[in-house]
Amino acid sequence: MSAMISIRDMLVTYDDFAALDHVSLDVEEGESFGIVGESGSGKSTLLRAVSGLAGFDSGTLTVAGKTYSGQSRTKEFYRTVQMVFQDPYGSLHPRQTVDRLLLEPLAIHGFTDVDVRIARALDEVGLGAGFRFRYSHQLSGGQRQRIAIARALILEPKILLLDEPTSALDASIQAEILNLLEQAKRDRGLTFVMVSHDLGVISHMCGRLAVMKSGKVVETVPAQALENREFSADYTRQLLVASEGFSRG
């Protein structure tokens, strides 16, 4: 069975610097795939290249059976793939109400039953109708991220790209958002590609993960491997040790 997302030899360069250095990976339908790395690893560049927000110089990208190149994407692509961004304070338009924010994707794709869909979207992310006409500066970080998720899900995509969706949130809010994401994935049979620097979050949410460093995939392991220490790369070990916190050694 062909993969939902298939990336072969993707190269992204800025001047002489290779942000993505011949990266290949596959994401199966219905799986939750994690990408872990530190800053400069290329993990966010990978998501942006898949989504079309950034172009790629060479390589192939196949999503749900269709091939895409550079930055050109079709409307069908946007109905299939959506993204949740990292910064809840930057990913919502500062001058628009929640209603307007959720209306936009529906209007672009020509949906007519907007009121029903908006109400349902708010409900799905655990926010009541009272939030519908608030402005984004009247919402907390967790609430904003819920709106961002509602916006991503309102077009009923099959694939959700998640760029560090909880890094900017408090720990207790993070738990709520992660639970919400899991619920949504279960209910809708989504495929997740989640980028994070936090091994705990990735191992909780994902079944398989790829470790990236300096634009390359170091290794791809099942999440179990982290627990059982069944990985091979040194860098993965370093990340694991670092995630365990400080110890006076």
Added chain:
Amino acid sequence: MSVVEPLKPYSRAWLLSDRPTSRHQARVGRAYVVWRQFSENRLALLGLFIILGLIFIAIFANVLAPHNPVQGDLRNSRLLPPGSAGFLLGTDDQGRDILSRLLYGSRLTLFVVVLVAVIAAPVGLIVGTVSGYAGGWVDAVLMRITDIFLAFPKLVLALALVAALGPGIENAVLAIAVTSWPPYARIARAETMTFRNSEFISAVKLMGASPFRIVLRHVMPLCMSSLIVRVTLDMAGIILTAAGLGFLGLGAQPPLPEWGAMIASGRRFILDQWWVAAMPGIAILIVSLGFNLLGDGLRDALDPKEAGQ
């Protein structure tokens, strides 16, 4: 959750509610918050009052003016000082009541200011946002065109245009508008470039929005407050430019009571009958001040860093 009584529409609680139940309530509520922020500034309120006064006078000039602004009594009422019977601010060299001329002249002032704003601001906004969002050669070309217009001193370019088109207040308006749009383009471009790479724009791109839609519906609203502030602050300058053109005889033509033209014709008598030139000068001063105070107040109130509601 306990049942909450519906709030009385347009009451203070309704306006400040953090759970608005309709688009209308949200919008009006936000406007109310901006108003509250604005009205804390006493000087800004003064500016607003002056401008509202100007508009009121312009509308009701025919009711308020005691005399005919264009026809005067040459024989009896030439160059009467302020405070003379029936002539509160005196008369000019053609026996016309200065107060009435000022009141009717407010219409011309308002005409100039509003038309220039209505022409120049949208042009600047469109050029700036397109330039800022598109980048590349579109940006380069549009900005060079803007630079060309900016390189000319405003008054000189306006003069040249009016000289070419012929004197008259409509041509003066056009000339001033042509020289006023470049700064708005610059502002709009700078704002657009700040937002161009924000995540909320990326999010909208990811929905499949066309660049046209993004610029029109997402970027332009963000440039609005800076632009409104800048236009308001510019209005004082526009009035002065129109007055300058009028002073040079290239704006409003006699006998129209345009304030700048009044100053020009009163120049001859400035030593002995100072009021003929000074009164319109004071009027220009007050209106310019009004626009400046209003613009300052708007800038504080429309600050995008809304520090809580």
Added chain:
Amino acid sequence: MMMGNPSVNMTATTEAPLLAVDDLRVTFPTRTGEVTAVRGVSFTLGKERLGIVGESGSGKSQTGRAIMGLTAGHAKITANKLEFRGRDLLSMPKSERRHIRGKQIAMILQDPKYSLNPVMTIGRQIVETLKTHEKVSGAQAKERVITMLESVQIRDPGRVYDLYPHEVSGGMGQRVMIAMMLICGPELLIADEPTSALDVTVQLDVLDILDKLVSERGMGLIFVSHDLRLVSSFCDRVLVMYAGRVVEELASADLSKASHPYTLGLLNCLPTIGSNRHPLPVLDRKPEWSL
């Protein structure tokens, strides 16, 4: 609301504690009324490490800033006692407060991108700090700065001396910040999320350096962070803050015996490798915690 008695934990000493805080309150006037960010925080600190943990809005950063004297000008700070080595910080003249700041109490901020002056070279910035508090010649200053940079394990201090902040990595920038703050030999260090902006592998390096320096110099440390586990592994004691108050105070070793539901909730809601809890336990915020 549980507040342990810290004097029981401290080693017996007759001299004034390094820092004594009693009922510290920080209030900000806003358009919609007054907001009290810190509502009655009390603790004492000796030559030990204290962690202050909380989420955003808990008041932990404002507590640190109030001690340092860096709160915004329009804020109102009151306390029954805010004493450093027995001297009242709130009533002392501004010039004296300024003298203490940097020389005796130092603060490390979160992101070196924003806390280092971008238009000054690293060397110059640290020299400036040194010269503000001590009378040293140019050459002496440079020598001390180089030594300090070495002590934060910067391998080529002579080269880094002439670099600008944007030319060094985040981890190195934070080490520069530590060097800058410790060069005058302060007795108390307040670290406000010192590693939150750094990559995970770099975090441990920076914490190691901080650990070593604090031990060597016998300093007191206040470690402010949102990361309860990190703080408890680094510090001797932990204060957990919620809505401006301290809801729990315990020794790090006793973390597993935490009793306040907020602390327990914080500990439990983090996803960790190997613990398979779906869904994650979520914090059930009780209104009485913010009373």
